[in-house]
Amino acid sequence: MELNARxxxxxxxxxxxxxxxxxxxxxxxxxxxxxxxxVGTGLAGGAAAATLAELGYNVRNFCFQDSARRAHSIAAQxxxxxxxxxxxxGDSIYRLFYDTVKGGDFRARxxxxxxxxxxxxxxxxxxxxxxVPFAREYSGYLANRSFGGAQVSRTFYARGQTGQQLLxxxxxxxxxxxxxxxxxxxxxxxxxxxxxxxxxxxxxxTRDMLTGRIESHVADAxxxxxxxxxxxxxxxxxxxxxxxxxxxxxxxxxxxxxxxxYTQIHPTSxxxxxxxxxxxxxxxxxxxxxxxxxxxxxQGDRRAPHEIPDSERDYYLExxxxxxxxxxxxxxxxxxxKEMVDEGRGVGPSGVGVYLDFxxxxxxxxxDVIADRYGNLFEMYRNITGDNPYEVPMRIYPAPHYTxxxxxxxxxxxxxVPGLFAIGEANFSDHGAxxxxxxxxxxxxxxxxxxxxxxxxxxxxxxxxxxxxxxHAAFRDAxxxxxxxxxxxxxxxxxxxxxxxHRELGRLMWEYCGMARTADGLxxxxxxxxxxxxxxxxxxxxxxxxxxxxQSLENAGRVADFLEFGELMALDALERDExxxxxxxxxxxxxxxxxxxxxxxxxxxxVWEYREGAAPIRHEEPLEFEYVQLAQRSYK
Amino acid sequence: xxxxxxxxxxxxxxxxxxFVTYQAEDISDHASFLEMLDVVNEGLIARGEEPIAFDHxxxxxxxxxxxxxxxxxxxxxxxxxxxxxxMRTFEDGAELWLEPWRATAFPVVRDLVVDRAAFDxxxxxxxxxxxxxxxxxxANNIPVPKENADLAMDAAECIGCGACxxxxxxxxxxxxxxxxxxxxxxxxxxxxxxxxxVLEMVLQHDEEGFGHCTMHGAxxxxxxxxxxxxxxxxLNRDYRQAKTRRPGEAGLVxx
Numbered sequence: 001m002e003l004n005a006r007x008x009x010x011x012x013x014x015x016x017x018x019x020x021x022x023x024x025x026x027x028x029x030x031x032x033x034x035x036x037x038x039v040g041t042g043l044a045g046g047a048a049a050a051t052l053a054e055l056g057y058n059v060r061n062f063c064f065q066d067s068a069r070r071a072h073s074i075a076a077q078x079x080x081x082x083x084x085x086x087x088x089x090g091d092s093i094y095r096l097f098y099d100t101v102k103g104g105d106f107r108a109r110x111x112x113x114x115x116x117x118x119x120x121x122x123x124x125x126x127x128x129x130x131x132v133p134f135a136r137e138y139s140g141y142l143a144n145r146s147f148g149g150a151q152v153s154r155t156f157y158a159r160g161q162t163g164q165q166l167l168x169x170x171x172x173x174x175x176x177x178x179x180x181x182x183x184x185x186x187x188x189x190x191x192x193x194x195x196x197x198x199x200x201x202x203x204x205x206t207r208d209m210l211t212g213r214i215e216s217h218v219a220d221a222x223x224x225x226x227x228x229x230x231x232x233x234x235x236x237x238x239x240x241x242x243x244x245x246x247x248x249x250x251x252x253x254x255x256x257x258x259x260x261x262y263t264q265i266h267p268t269s270x271x272x273x274x275x276x277x278x279x280x281x282x283x284x285x286x287x288x289x290x291x292x293x294x295x296x297x298x299q300g301d302r303r304a305p306h307e308i309p310d311s312e313r314d315y316y317l318e319x320x321x322x323x324x325x326x327x328x329x330x331x332x333x334x335x336x337x338k339e340m341v342d343e344g345r346g347v348g349p350s351g352v353g354v355y356l357d358f359x360x361x362x363x364x365x366x367x368d369v370i371a372d373r374y375g376n377l378f379e380m381y382r383n384i385t386g387d388n389p390y391e392v393p394m395r396i397y398p399a400p401h402y403t404x405x406x407x408x409x410x411x412x413x414x415x416x417v418p419g420l421f422a423i424g425e426a427n428f429s430d431h432g433a434x435x436x437x438x439x440x441x442x443x444x445x446x447x448x449x450x451x452x453x454x455x456x457x458x459x460x461x462x463x464x465x466x467x468x469x470x471x472h473a474a475f476r477d478a479x480x481x482x483x484x485x486x487x488x489x490x491x492x493x494x495x496x497x498x499x500x501x502h503r504e505l506g507r508l509m510w511e512y513c514g515m516a517r518t519a520d521g522l523x524x525x526x527x528x529x530x531x532x533x534x535x536x537x538x539x540x541x542x543x544x545x546x547x548x549x550x551q552s553l554e555n556a557g558r559v560a561d562f563l564e565f566g567e568l569m570a571l572d573a574l575e576r577d578e579x580x581x582x583x584x585x586x587x588x589x590x591x592x593x594x595x596x597x598x599x600x601x602x603x604x605x606x607v608w609e610y611r612e613g614a615a616p617i618r619h620e621e622p623l624e625f626e627y628v629q630l631a632q633r634s635y636k
Numbered sequence: 637x638x639x640x641x642x643x644x645x646x647x648x649x650x651x652x653x654x655f656v657t658y659q660a661e662d663i664s665d666h667a668s669f670l671e672m673l674d675v676v677n678e679g680l681i682a683r684g685e686e687p688i689a690f691d692h693x694x695x696x697x698x699x700x701x702x703x704x705x706x707x708x709x710x711x712x713x714x715x716x717x718x719x720x721x722x723m724r725t726f727e728d729g730a731e732l733w734l735e736p737w738r739a740t741a742f743p744v745v746r747d748l749v750v751d752r753a754a755f756d757x758x759x760x761x762x763x764x765x766x767x768x769x770x771x772x773x774x775a776n777n778i779p780v781p782k783e784n785a786d787l788a789m790d791a792a793e794c795i796g797c798g799a800c801x802x803x804x805x806x807x808x809x810x811x812x813x814x815x816x817x818x819x820x821x822x823x824x825x826x827x828x829x830x831x832x833x834v835l836e837m838v839l840q841h842d843e844e845g846f847g848h849c850t851m852h853g854a855x856x857x858x859x860x861x862x863x864x865x866x867x868x869x870x871l872n873r874d875y876r877q878a879k880t881r882r883p884g885e886a887g888l889v890x891x
Binding site for chain 2: 047050051054065066067068069070072074075084086122124125126127128129130131133134135136137138139140141142158159161164165168171172173175176178179185187210239240241273274276277278279281282380383384386449450453497499500541543544548549550551552
């Protein structure tokens with residue numbers, strides 16, 4: 001497997017400008033001769049599909065939801081970063097670049113991150129032009145808030161529903177192209193395989209989730225904007241349908257998988273409450289702007305929060321990190337919360353949780369200001385827990401939220417399979433070992449609106465893919481394989497439900513490959529997952545048929561893939577014998593308990609190559625840091 | 637807690653369908669309504685029966701996937717989505733009737749799942765601002781009065797779940813359509829296409845088979861996001877203005 005990142009030469013601030021000029025163009029009259037498949041309709045997929053259609057390409061866009069507007073990007077709450085420096089507080093493209101590389105614990109590519117910071121400006125312009133109702137000041141100008149991991153205010157937001165509003169912007173642009181006939185939408189279609197012909201991505205095989213029909217789709221390029229794999233933990237903040245299947249199929253067809261062990265555990269989720277629980281609900285990180293995080297100083301202090309005087313409270317983030325305080329990056333805030341709970345100072349009925357307290361902010365700013373900033377989040381919290389956060393502090397606990405790993409891509413966002421691109425959370429590119437808050441929306445839209453539409457053109461103009469159609473043997477074979485697998489799932493007829501297996505996998509992954517990982521635990525996991533997979537294929541029960549809407553069958557296919565993927569994730573976590581960002585190996589920590597990197601051995605991207613019937617091969621893409629000085633991260 | 641559920645079961649769009657009664661037992665009052673259905677479904681799977689199909693995804697009330705009637709009310713007794721409706725709302729031993737959205741324009745797909753593609757087509761008819769990627773001016777070049785931005789956001793919070801249609805005695809989608817017309821019409825960026833937008837969207841709305849608005853107001857009461865009928869009033873005003881400026885053009889309502 002060759003890993004040529006194709007990073008342009010020259011000073012970092014000129015690379016993207018120069019590269020854009022160097023990219024080959026497709027003549028406007030020729031664009032309509034090309035077919036492009038985009039899988040996913042989130043910020044990356046939806047934006048890419050709309051933009052490619054605007055440019056004149058023929059696009060087919062797929063999603064498993066009943067509408068493109070329901071992609072999981074919709075659930076992002078807090079905001080989107082951009083280096084506009086509207087606050088005049090010293091922000092710049094370079095600072096956003098620097099913060100992101102540092103926040104990622106020096107495991108991201110400098111060139112990609114700098115490009116992201118540059119494009120952040122265009123994103124805000126584009127979204128405002130589309131009518132995204134960002135928060136504004138009384139002057140009529142755009143408002144900003146601050147966010148974890150940054151000391152400037154550069155986050156744009158639309159109440160607590162920024163993801164929703166940005167996604168609706170992209171969705172509206174997409175629907176415009178659907179109505180114009182430039183995009184053909186396939187809702188309730190799930191991609192179940194990638195078709196590679198002569199080493200080049202040429203299409204996909206899908207299942208129509210309403211009729212069960214297995215169909216082939218041929219194209220000149222395939223883009224995957226299919227999100228992350230946090231649901232390998234079963235309980236996560238992701239939507240129930242979020243899954244690894246599309247990228248996992250692509251991996252098994254030859255696309256390298258980068259850094260699968262880099263997962264982000266978000267610090268501010270509502271703590272779990274019972275066995276029936278189907279997901280964890282995130283409370284936006286923006287709450288950390290005004291909320292103060294604390295636990296009782298005394299172990300096992302069961303008093304109600306208002307009965308605990310300030311002198312007996314431990315505002316531990318403010319204590320450990322005086323300059324960042326409650327805004328310390330996500331990985332740090334999560335790990336510290338776990339530490340408090342492990343020390344027996346957790347709060348709530350289960351003792352698994354810490355307080356996020358708005359008492360002081362309400363005293364300082366008034367209830368109305370707080371309601372204006374976070375009203376819907378407070379409502380949501382009250383709805384779920386039955387507690388009123390205006391009066392009682394919220395209880396929060398970390399939850400799997402985002403995955404920095406994904407398909408390996410070069411600077412053009414192309415995977416190791418020519419013609420196959422990965423965008424948004426589905427790729428590994430910009431966040432290193434930890435993503436900063438409000439950067440996922442930025443990356444999804446940067447990839448979708450501004451990068452991939454140009455780099456796909458370069459690929460088409462250079463590769464000039466020859467004509468093939470779905471009668472090609474590779475499509476027939478892939479269809480047969482998808483059908484065989486589906487029949488296999490339906491015919492096991494065992495005794496355990498799909499969800500039951502998924503919960504067990506999730507518990508194992510959380511225990512041994514969650515917030516803290518050890519070599520012993522990971523080895524145990526590597527033994528246990530293949531056993532569980534074997535049990536699954538021997539004992540799963542999938543009722544119904546493949547010829548109708550069958551939600552158990554859909555879920556079974558996804559869980560079967562998680563059962564394979566979990567093993568690769570554990571293997572990657574074991575091989576990366578250092579701590580970095582969200583990947584915390586207990587064996588490697590500083591005296592203060594921070595993640596301790598090993599730059600000599602691990603300043604690289606780990607890229608896994610699939611081999612049928614054999615262990616995958618680990619490749620390395622070295623990371624070079626010319627602009628940002630490698631250092632122990634400090635948020636003190 | 638224990639409940640008695642009468643659930644609409646329909647194998648496919650052509651099937652006649654009917655209510656089937658299930659017992660939900662040992663349900664935690666902290667569980668969401670959908671988590672309660674998960675428990676029921678696990679029981680059905682264990683007995684070798686097909687689980688109840690219902691749309692759901694984010695389970696935090698924002699994606700708009702979920703929704704069905706509970707005792708004749710869209711999303712049940714509270715102004716929230718069924719994924720955010722918690723069992724503590726109900727009495728132990730309650731008897732509940734679950735049905736899919738009722739509207740010709742939302743044909744039943746299976747059990748509690750309906751086809752809401754008509755909403756996508758209404759947006760496609762004009763629910764956007766035509767700003768091709770890369771064509772945008774600097775964002776702060778166009779100040780938007782905070783009041784308008786806030787109002788636009790109020791309207792834009794619609795999640796497209798379809799509860800408004802299910803609640804309406806006319807199965808009208810005017811709340812959905814009005815919210816998008818108002819969101820974009822309140823912003824300076826949305827002015828250039830304002831007339832076309834309202835005419836085209838209303839035309840599409842009618843072609844999809846949604847009924848007319850008779851200001852019954854049930855949509856507002858059912859909306860989990862607090863979308864107000866004010867937006868329908870705004871739509872009507874925009875529509876009249878557009879018709880006056882463009883007599884003879886698209887649109888059926890009030891023509």
